[in-house]
Amino acid sequence: MGNGAGTLTEETVVLIKADNDIVVARQQGRALASQVGFSPGEATLIATAISELSRNIVLYATQGEITVAAVANGVRRGVVVVARDKGPGISDVRRAIAGGYSTSGGLGLGLAGVRRLMDEFEIVSDVGIGTTVTAKKWKQ
Amino acid sequence: MPVPILKQRDYLIASIQAALNDEDLKRLREALVAQVGELRSRGVIVDVTALDVMDSFAARTLRDLAHMSRLRGAETVIVGIQPEVAFAMVQLGLTLEGVAAALDLEEALTYLDRKTRERARAK
Numbered sequence: 001m002g003n004g005a006g007t008l009t010e011e012t013v014v015l016i017k018a019d020n021d022i023v024v025a026r027q028q029g030r031a032l033a034s035q036v037g038f039s040p041g042e043a044t045l046i047a048t049a050i051s052e053l054s055r056n057i058v059l060y061a062t063q064g065e066i067t068v069a070a071v072a073n074g075v076r077r078g079v080v081v082v083a084r085d086k087g088p089g090i091s092d093v094r095r096a097i098a099g100g101y102s103t104s105g106g107l108g109l110g111l112a113g114v115r116r117l118m119d120e121f122e123i124v125s126d127v128g129i130g131t132t133v134t135a136k137k138w139k140q
Numbered sequence: 141m142p143v144p145i146l147k148q149r150d151y152l153i154a155s156i157q158a159a160l161n162d163e164d165l166k167r168l169r170e171a172l173v174a175q176v177g178e179l180r181s182r183g184v185i186v187d188v189t190a191l192d193v194m195d196s197f198a199a200r201t202l203r204d205l206a207h208m209s210r211l212r213g214a215e216t217v218i219v220g221i222q223p224e225v226a227f228a229m230v231q232l233g234l235t236l237e238g239v240a241a242a243l244d245l246e247e248a249l250t251y252l253d254r255k256t257r258e259r260a261r262a263k
Contacts, residue, residue, distance in 0.1 A: 019162035026193055027159065041224035044193065048228040051195040055162075110196060113232035 010035070011069030016057045016085075026050040029068040033079050036070045037139055046079060046137055049117040052110045053083035053133055061087020061130070071136065078138035081118070086130040093125050143168045145175060150182040151252055152214075153245070159192040162201075169205040176214045182259075183252035184209050185245065189220030199234040206239040215240065215255045217248040 012032055014025040026047040033043040050066060057064035064085025071080045090096045097111050111133070115121040118135040125131040141164050146153045152175055154168060172184055186202060188194065206216035217240045221229070229236075242248040 023159050023161045030192070041227070044222075044224040045228050045231070048193045048195055048225075048232065051193045052232070055195065055197060113196070113234075116231040117228060 011067055014054075014066045014068075015063070016054045016066055017063045019055075019058060022051055022054040022058065025054045025066040025068075029066070029079070029081060032068050032070060033137075036077050036079055038079070038137075042137070042140075045117045046081070049114045049135060049137075050081055052114050053081065053135070056110055056131075056133075057083060057085045057087070061085035064130075073138075076138050078119070078136055080134060080136045083133040083135075084130070085132075089127040089129055089131055090123075090125040091127050093123055097121075097123065143171075145171060147175075147179055147181070150180070150256065151185060151249070152176065152179065152181045152183070153185045153187070155187040156189075156191050158190060160198070162197055165198055165201045169201050169208070172205055173208045173212060176209050176212045181214050182256050184214050184216040185219055185248045185252070186216065187219045187245065188225075189222065191225070194221065194225050194229050194234065196232060196234060199229065199236055203236055203239055206236075215252055217242050217251055219243070219245055219248045 010032065012028045014021060014028055016022065016025060029050040030043045030047040033046045038046065050068065054066050064083065064087065067082040069080050071078050097115060111123070114135055118137045120136040122134045123131065141158055141160060143154050143156050152172060154172060175181065176184060191198065202218060209216050218236065219242050221241060240251060242251055
């Protein structure tokens with residue numbers, strides 16, 4: 001979670017229940033990233049990460065929420081994406097992030113890919129309780 | 141958000157105009173595969189220039205479309221993948237393997253013309 005000195009300036013929360021919410025979440029995430037000053041290219045990377053994270057919620061947990069917020073750390077600015085669900089949880093988080101691991105017939109690259117798209121990545125998952133993924137990207 | 145499908149000679153051209161959700165993408169795949177049969181098309185071009193994000197689902201759906209169309213006798217070309225979208229796809233490990241890609245419509249048509257000629261000669 002970086003140096004923990006992040007200051008929240010703005011945030012947007014999108015409830016994820018159906019596939020259309022995936023589009024809403026990534027569009028709002030892109031808008032916020034642009035506001036923070038990310039280039040269209042970088043905003044696309046953030047939007048793609050949000051798309052993957054919210055799809056995981058629809059596929060595995062049925063519902064949850066995506067929060068996108070502006071963060072600052074000294075002069076550095078960035079965005080944090082938090083994907084939260086109360087789904088079944090992931091029993092082997094290490095394998096899930098390593099890629100090539102999937103139980104839904106997907107590409108099995110979601111989390112590993114999100115980690116590559118963003119600068120910081122943290123996942124907390126408890127079986128039967130839920131999963132929270134926190135990913136940050138800092139402006140170059 | 142339905143995607144308009146145009147017919148030009150032996151080819152179908154689908155130009156995505158806005159962000160698509162999963163249902164829209166599946167509908168596009170079904171419509172194209174059906175029309176390949178109905179119109180005896182030899183090629184399918186999908187223009188993704190306006191697609192905001194190519195995530196794992198979109199990539200898989202387009203790949204499935206290309207493979208299904210091939211089984212029905214048509215080649216598929218994906219057109220207009222933006223540089224940042226391409227970068228994100230690489231980071232995600234999405235490859236669209238077995239699917240042709242072209243920079244623009246002109247290039248895609250040239251590719252399909254060549255493919256169609258090759259196939260006619262092979263007969």
